Amino acid sequence: MKLNGVVTNVCSNPVYNYIAISFKNGKVELLKTDQKANVFEHIAKLVLCDEELSSVRFFSDAKECIVTSFPSGRFYHISVEVGKMCSVVGEYHLGKQIIDIEIFDDKKLSVLTVLYKGNQKTSELVAGNNIVIFDKNFKTVFKLIDTQYYYTTIFKWFSFDVPDTINIALTVVMSRCIHLMTVNIIQERLLKSETLPLDHNLRSVKTFVGGNYCVTFSCDGTYSLYEFGDGGQWKKIVTVNCSHWQTGGLKAAQVDDNGRNILTLSHQGNFMCTGFKKTCNHIRRTVRRVDTPITIIGNTKTEGIGFDGGSDSLERMTWTMINQKSTLNARKIIHNKQKNQIIEEFEKIKNQLLTLLERNTNGPEDTKINIEEFDLNVDYRLWFREKCKVERDRYEEKILSDINNMKMETENILKEHWESLYVKPKSIHCLKKLYKVDNYPISIIDQEIIEKANTIIRKRLIIEDEEKPTAVIMDVQYSKDFFELSDNNQTTTASEYIYRQSNDSSLMGSISHRFVNTVKNLNSQYNYYKLDMAKDEIVLLQFMVNKLKHNFNKLFDDMFIEKQRQLENLKRYNDRLRVIETEFKLACKIELADPSPVDYKWDQYEQTDKLIYVENNEVPIKPYQKLSGEIILTDYNLVKEEHDEQLLLPSNEFRKRALIDMMDGVLEKRWEDELKNDVPIPPCMLEKKPEDYSREDCIAINEYEKAVVAWNDERLKYKKILEKEKANINQQIEENVNKFDNNVFNLFQIKLKYNAAINQEYLKIIRLSKMLSDSDRRNQQIKLHKETNLEIEKTLGQLTKKIAKTENSLSNLLNTIEISKHKNNILNKRFKSEFPSKLIYEQALIAYNRRPKLQSNKSYSSLLGYQFVNTIMDPTDNKLDLLWSEFVKYLDTLRTYDDYKYVDDYKLNMDREIWHKVCNFRRLKIESEFKISTYQKDVADKTNLLDNLVRVKNEKETVIEKYKDSIIRLENQDLRYEDDPEIQLVVTQGNTEIELTGHFDDFENTTLIAKHVIDEVNAEIKEMGKIKINVLSNLLMFKRKYRLLKWEHDILKNHKMTLNKYRFDVITSMKVTENMLHYLKFKTKGINIAKQAEQKVDKELAGIQITYSKKKKQLKRHLNELCKKIRVISKENKKTDKNIDQMNLHLSTLKNKIDHSLTDKLKLVSDLRTKNIMKRAQMMTSIQELHNEIHVLQTQLELLLLKTFPTLYNIPKNTSIRK
Secondary structure (H helix, E strand, C coil), X not given: CCCCCCEEEEEECCCCCEEEEEECCXXXXXXXXXXXXXXXXXXXXXXXXXXXXCEEEECCCCCEEEEEECCCCXXXXXXXXXXXXXXXXXXXXXXXXXXXEEEEECCCCEEEEEEECCCCXXXXXXXXXXXXXXXXXXXXXXXXXXXXXXXXXXXXXXXXXXXXXXXXXXXXXXXXXXXXXXXXXXXXXEEEEEEEECCCCCCCEEEEEECCXXXXXXXXXXXXXXXXXXXXXXXXXXXXXXXXXCCCCEEEEEECCCCCEEEEEECCCCEXXXXXXXXXXXXXXXXXXXXXXXCCCCCCCCECECECCCCCCCCCECHHHHHHHHHHHHHHHHHHHXXXXXXXXXXXXXXXXXXXXXXXXXXXXXXXXXHHHHCCCHHHHHXXXXXXXXXXXXXXXXXXXXXXXXXXXXXXXXXXXXXXXXXXXXXXXXXXXXXXEECCCEEHHHHHHXXXXXXXXXXXXXXXHHHCCCCCCCCCCCXXXXXXXXXXXXXXXXXXXXXXXXXXXXXXXXXXXXXXXXXXXXXXXXXXXXXXXXXXXXXXXXXXXXXXXXXXXHHHHHHHHHHHHHHHHHHHHHHHHHHHHHHHHHCCCCCCXXXXXXXXXXXXCCCCCCCCCCCHHHCCXXXXXXXXXXXXXXXXXXXXXXXHHHHCCCHHHHHHHHHHHHCCCCCCCCHHHHCCCCXXXXXXXXXXXXXXXXXXXXXXXXXXXXXXXXXXXXHHHHHHHHHHHHHXXXXXXXXXXXXXXXXXXXXXXHHHHHHHHHHHHHHHXXXXXXXXXXXXXXXXXXXXXXXXXXXXXXXXXXHHHHHHHHHHHHHHHHHHHHHHHHHHHHHHHHHHHHCCCHHHHHHHHHHHHCCCCCCXXXXXXXXXXXXXXXXXXXXXXXXXXXXXXXXXXXXXXXXXXXXXXXXXXXXCCCCHHHHHHHHHHXXXXXXXXXXXXXXXXXXXXXXXXXXHHHHHHHHHHHHHHHHHHHHHHHHHHHHHHHXXXXXXXXXXXXXXXXXXXXXXXXHCCCCCCCHHHHHHHHHHHHHHHHHHHHHHHHHHHHHHHHHHHHHHHHHHHHHHHHHHHHHHHHXXXXXXXXXXXXXXXXXXXXXXXXXXXXXXXXXXXXXXXXXXXXXXHXXXXXHHHHHHHHHHHHHHHHHHHHHHHHHHHHHHHHHHCCCCXXXXXXXXXXXXXXXXXXHHHHHHHHHHHHHHHHHHHHHHHHHHHHHHCCCCCCCCCCCCCCC
């Protein structure tokens, strides 16, 4: 049966054949169990609220229940009258987060025990330290607040017939104990509190109570079985440690009412049922139960609470909404009355204001107040209301636009990340274990690889046919239907055989051939150096990955269908188990302590095709509704009328109902249905006292007892049949679950192998992509180097032109300097010839040699010198503006020197014409000198420029050579892939690491091998590997060395001419020393100077030997003196050693004389003291044991006295004593 909502709890009625289910959306459904049809029928729906309902509990009278919401702490007390109606008796809000609840039934009173959290900030800890006990009217009977310990669960344990008391057991969080409490609910006090220590190593302990037994277990794999003894004592029966097979610890444990069978569940999903032949040796307690007759539910309609039209619909009506509406209606009536009163009062106030306004207008000026105080500006008020309305409308439009934007964004996300997938992501979870398997999501883009791969395969087949025209043509076409699962047991395909012939299995680089048929046209790893085929190879490898994904997805889809089938089977088994449980309760009168069957369902992460939508009840903020209370009430009345009209049945339906009521709920009497009815009790047992029984009453009672015994035997037979069927169903469920989990685990292992194959193919793709990227990068570098070489060659051409031009101008300048010097000499001769008189010549020569001096440094440029030379003979203003101030001062001084005043001052024998001639010659002389110096400066600049140009040219040529060498090296890099190939190997792993958890299951799948065997095998493998590596390395080294030497030979060959030229230049520019010249000079004359040099050397050696012999003698003397000192010091050391030995002997004699008897006496005294202390401790322990035995014997004596002399103080009045 498919339920509409998320179920939070299920509880069966203790008397009637129906169950109550609570949902997350705030409703409770009552479902009738029909054993004949094996289906569930709806009885009624109780739509209580919009919050999560966490628990449902029935009272012992089976007509009332408590529905609880743990997060909000809200209780609903509901009365259920099947066939009539359901109603909410009361509601109570605790206002705290509830941890657990339990209903305790006493003879006089039924109470509700609640464990909840306090105000402490313990949000991370799901535990509480507050206990409160309520009666049916939610009145506090007992309260225990802020206890020292925090508890996780609350449960009832065996009651030993003490009236007005309940026995509570609580599990302490993070502790190895259980707290037991006995509470008197009449006196409202705690009678007894006891702590039961548990034999567990961990502090996280859980419990389960079944009948008269309790089992405690923890996640370390141990559990203990306890029995409730007489007097409320807990007796430990057995402790079992199942950590050797329950890996990860225990998750749940249950015990039956007899204490003979224990069912355990581990965290990994392993079940084990342990049976005990003899649980204990004492006499078991027999509990006599008087069963009331069970009322079978008929087909009369039961009226529910509220209306459930779906969480999103406006028709949904909960009890809280109905209650709120009723309160709203009541408030509405009160509000109308208040409104009428306010209107009347407002009219009175209005009349008073009018009278005040008249008084204000008609009164004197000094008593008048401002008219604004009366608030008569109606326009302003209306304007303000309109403004608020506009703002509200604007805010509403903004919210609606935001909602539309969110919807559009959601649609875009779905289109981009969901609809673009050809295969959607799914997952399969185990039913009990923690394993899960995901499929491979495949996008639409991945499907386009198939077409590309087909074109590449056809192209390669055409190339192969052209190379081998006699070969057989195989047309290979791959499509979506091509991906078929390759069986490992099949014979190898042709493509796989060819691939294995060309490559060793370990050198194939992947294990894809084990799962799918490999593509014939795939290149070997040795051919990866063919970079022109690398892009096509990447597409084919992606095609292989796509095939692997499709192949695994087929296995995944088969497992997905298998899980659907298994879930259907398990649902059928669980339905039957629930029917058996109801039969146990109704027919066999047995309350089973076994948990309800586990409903296995799909997880939301498994069915990803279903989109998850957020419901309104999952949002903490309530939606804004503009509907008024009257509209909602009218809608609710309409829905209720339609619902009532559907319930109206024709007359034939009433006949069927009457027939069902007459036949006691069934149309066919069955043996198991008859067993549900009890043997009728004689009236005398109900109406009379035992001392008033007559003879007929005794006969009727005997017949009643015999009938009860026979009826119980029949029920026992039916119980055995049900137990056998239940055991078979449980075994079948366990087998199916384990089988499916094993299949999922096997699929998980296959997924790991597929992942390895896919990752290996991706590794090939990455390698090829890296090779392509490296090749592209090298090509770009080569292109850049060539472009830079062309640019440098252009600059070299320009440099050569500049060098030639500079050399030409330099030679011209040198020639000009020679000509200027020659002109200067001619000028000197001409000056002498111009003045034949000796006196005039001498005076003119003095004036001729008189020149001004430059004030600043002479380091000026040649251009400025040329400008100054042009200005000396013709100093115009235009030319003077371009000169430095020093040159202008120089010309001004020269102008003063040219003044005729100089002749008058020195009374020279010259007229103006001669003086003018002298000044003209002097200017020509200055011009000639400055011209020569400027030419020389220009020559120096040109030479420096020429040197720089030559140096730059040489540098550019070296850069060109370097770029050419790097181009050659980069071009040879692609050949490295062929000469030094990189191969991807697939080898099995040698050693495996095992995660140790401390259990023997860690070594389940391992094999113990001697270490020397592994070492021998590894040594042989290493030797063969070394030989192979040495051979390959020698071959590769030879090839690498050959290419390197060839490359170096080409470089040296190109560099040979430059070296020869450099050597010739060095030899030509080499300078010869004077000694060499002297030697060559005498050698030409035939005189050998070598003998004279040898004689000089011999003399120098003889002098050196004499000096070294003297130093040697001095060192020997110093050494002898040191040896003498050493001998003296050694003698002194021997004497001190002898003195030390004598002192040691003296100390030993003194030690022997010391008396050790005193220390021995102290030792004896301490030993006697410790022995006495040990004896005293043993005596104290024996006394304590005797005291405990005396205490036990006293309690046993009291119990025996109570059994022999019973007291009638606490016996109820209605009970009777039978002999």
